[in-house]
Amino acid sequence: MDKKSKMQAEKHLTGTLVLSVFTAVLGFFQYGYSLGVINAPQKVIEAHYARVLGIVPLDRQATNASGEDGAIPSTIPKAGGSAEGTLAPPEDLAASPHVLTMYWSLSVSVFAIGGMVSSFTVGWIGDRLGRVKAMLVVNVLSIVGNLLMGLAKFGPSHILIIAGRAITGLYCGLSSGLVPMYVSEVSPTALRGALGTLHQLAIVTGILISQVLGLDFLLGNDEMWPLLLGLSGVAALLQFFLLLLCPESPRYLYIKLGKVEEAKKSLKRLRGNCDPMKEIAEMEKEKQEAASEKKVSIGQLFTSSKYRQAVIVALMVQISQQFSGINAIFYYSTNIFERAGVDQPVYATIGVGVVNTVFTVISVFLVEKAGRRSLFLAGLMGMLMSAVAMTVGLALLSQFAWMSYVSMIAIFLFVIFFEVGPGPIPWFIVAELFSQGPRPAAIAIAGFCNWACNFIVGMCFQYIADLCGPYVFVIFAVLLLVFLLFAFLKVPETKGKSFEEIAAVFRRKKLPAKSMTELEELRGGEVA
Secondary structure (H helix, E strand, O other), X not given: OOHHHHHHHHHHOOHHHHHHHHHHHHHHHHHHHHHHHOOOOHHHHHHHHHHHHOOOOHHHHHHHHHOOOOOOOOEEEEOOOEEEEEEOOHHHHHHHHHHHHHHHHXXXXXXXXXXXXXXXXXXXXXXHHOHHHHHHHHHHHHHHHHHHHHOHHHOOHHHHHHHHHHHHHHXXXXXXXXXXXXXXXXXXXXXXXXXHOHHHHXXXXXXXXXXXXXXXXXXXXXXXXXXXXXXXXXXXXXXXXXXXXXXXXXXXXXXXXXXXXXXHHHHHHHHOOOOOHHHHHHHHXXXXXXXXXXXXXXXXXXXXXXXXXHHHHHHHHHHHHHOOOHHHHHHHHHHHHHHOOOOOHHHHHHHHHHHHHHHHHHHHHHHHHHOHHHHHHHHHHHHHHHHHHHHHHHHOOOOOOOHHHHHHHHHHHHHHHXXXXXXOHHHHHHHHHOOOOOHHHHHHHHHHHHHHHHHHHHHHHHHHHHHHHHHHHHHHXXXXXHHHHHHHHHOOOOOOOOHHHHHHHHOOOOHHHHHHHHHHHHHOOOOO
């Protein structure tokens, strides 16, 4: 960002804009918290499930069979933890852990299912209620879901947690579409990328806080785990009341509702004393463009050649984020730290979370300086090299002890490169690729794609990891290479461009070979 652009950005960064963006991204904080919170107390919650369901875990069955001192009776305790019970037949004992695994897997994955289901309604609710009112209404889902989890000990815990996670997933699916839509529409062009990266910052902050609070001596214990699961409801309540202070999106008011004066008032609140007419003129141009075409449905996004290129890019950046292997890194990190001789690997894993957060903050400043495309490519390249190093380190770990340090360094580098580009950019670039007309539908399908990939990774990774062992990262290295080539050929630079300028790129027929050249032509005399 040059000196002139920097001065313009500072001029547009008002208190109301900061409040509006902060309030909106609280939805992504809840998303991150919900992603991370379920992992730390897994053993504690599974033990509670076992007591409630009358299941004898495998480790206790082994103690039973050994006949060692302190072995527990071969009975299935009644719900509530009563010592009474009936003698469990061997086949029931064998089946019990599978039932427990099923309930636990459902507790984790139902969150993504809720997100997939609700993501399709983002466009409808965002246009029907407006961006701010829609976020207000969907917050009720978060409050209800967190309340159910917080009260899990007062009823059938497995049912309440699964229901609470599902409802929270419904909220996060809606929020993950509404928040980028709102933030992109209230942000000035010079700040749109920097403010867009705050989505990812909110997610990693939520994950980090859930990891810290999930430590045994804090909330990750048998007494406090319901509070840990339901604590995200506090952020939901805070967001609910702060949204009452936030202005509606001026683009929504002007283009969708035709309320010119209200749009001007909203712009003045967001921009301070700046003259709103330049942005109003841009909105008018976008409105005329939208009026010249019929309302864009999800089906039309796929069938119309006008949007096909942009849709492919929007979906691929979501797929590359989820299938990059970042979840695998977090899965393997504790195990690698253990094998490297770290006394408290859980704290090392939290250290990874801290690095995750720090470099997301750095990306906030980089994205407007280096551009979206450059950072996305650099991030994918760095992750590819880190995945190769990770494979070598894990494969040779049994032969060379020092390879554990190669693996540890690769973990941190992988996370750093993820947060530089593939982590934050997919959340806001979709909103930049489409003008007002197709934007809600595009965000809906991109959100569904992200949630679907999230669900697939969550359900399948364990089986793939068991099958491939340390070579699982070869799969991710191949995928990263594919994503890198695609991004190089197809993903355009959106830095400093109006929505209409970006949309104009995809209206041209020969995008693949000339995307960068065409964008340069669009720039004219504009300063990037």
